Amino acid sequence: NAGVTQTPKFRILKIGQSMTLQCTQDMNHNYMYWYRQDPGMGLKLIYYSVGAGITDKGEVPNGYNVSRSTTEDFPLRLELAAPSQTSVYFCASSYGGTPDTFGSGTRLTVV
Amino acid sequence: AQSVTQPDIHITVSEGASLELRCNYSYGATPYLFWYVQSPGQGLQLLLKYFSGDTLVQGIKGFEAEFKRSQSSFNLRKPSVHWSDAAGYFCARTMTFGNEKLTFGTGTRLTIIP
Numbered sequence: 001n002a003g004v005t006q007t008p009k010f011r012i013l014k015i016g017q018s019m020t021l022q023c024t025q026d027m028n029h030n031y032m033y034w035y036r037q038d039p040g041m042g043l044k045l046i047y048y049s050v051g052a053g054i055t056d057k058g059e060v061p062n063g064y065n066v067s068r069s070t071t072e073d074f075p076l077r078l079e080l081a082a083p084s085q086t087s088v089y090f091c092a093s094s095y096g097g098t099p100d101t102f103g104s105g106t107r108l109t110v111v
Numbered sequence: 112a113q114s115v116t117q118p119d120i121h122i123t124v125s126e127g128a129s130l131e132l133r134c135n136y137s138y139g140a141t142p143y144l145f146w147y148v149q150s151p152g153q154g155l156q157l158l159l160k161y162f163s164g165d166t167l168v169q170g171i172k173g174f175e176a177e178f179k180r181s182q183s184s185f186n187l188r189k190p191s192v193h194w195s196d197a198a199g200y201f202c203a204r205t206m207t208f209g210n211e212k213l214t215f216g217t218g219t220r221l222t223i224i225p
């Protein structure tokens with residue numbers, strides 16, 4: 001099994017551009033999450049989903065949007081990218097409420 | 112607000128030596144506590160978790176952690192480290208079972224020297 005797959009691995013955006021970070025899991029997990037990790041910091045929850053069609057805000061949702069049309073996919077959309085969104089983004093999934101399987105991350109730089 | 116403190120930003124130990132990584136949580140009702148490991152360039156992997164019961168919790172890769180309510184601590188230990196243990200280690204907590212909103216500490220980076 002592939003686990004949690006994130007694409008792309010690296011991306012450079014210009015200020016004001018938009019992009020979608022893709023996340024897919026093949027474990028039939030109900031719960032999926034998006035985190036960001038800034039240098040020297042712990043992870044902060046952006047959005048999460050407890051099942052297809054259900055999403056909710058985490059700690060730092062501003063500037064982001066998500067959707068969950070299928071169990072497998074949980075894309076994260078950045079609209080009007082800002083330098084403050086430069087970070088490493090991790091997608092995760094689990095059966096229950098605690099993330100236990102993480103993707104390898106997307107390193108995003110906004111210039 | 113609930114918080115998690117990892118006071119050691121970086122720790123260096125010799126291969127074969129014992130290891131203890133510190134984690135303290137802010138006061139409040141007994142939290143649910145977790146340790147994750149992040150290998151270079153990788154996502155996090157759950158090492159172990161504490162919900163209730165026995166305060167000494169066994170995890171994967173030979174790690175264990177002990178919950179001490181009196182010290183508000185949940186320190187991670189390993190009796191003998193291997194070079195492959197070099198990684199970032201993150202403590203996390205939530206106040207509600209099954210709560211999706213984990214609070215993470217800032218992490219401890221572990222370096223192993225021969």
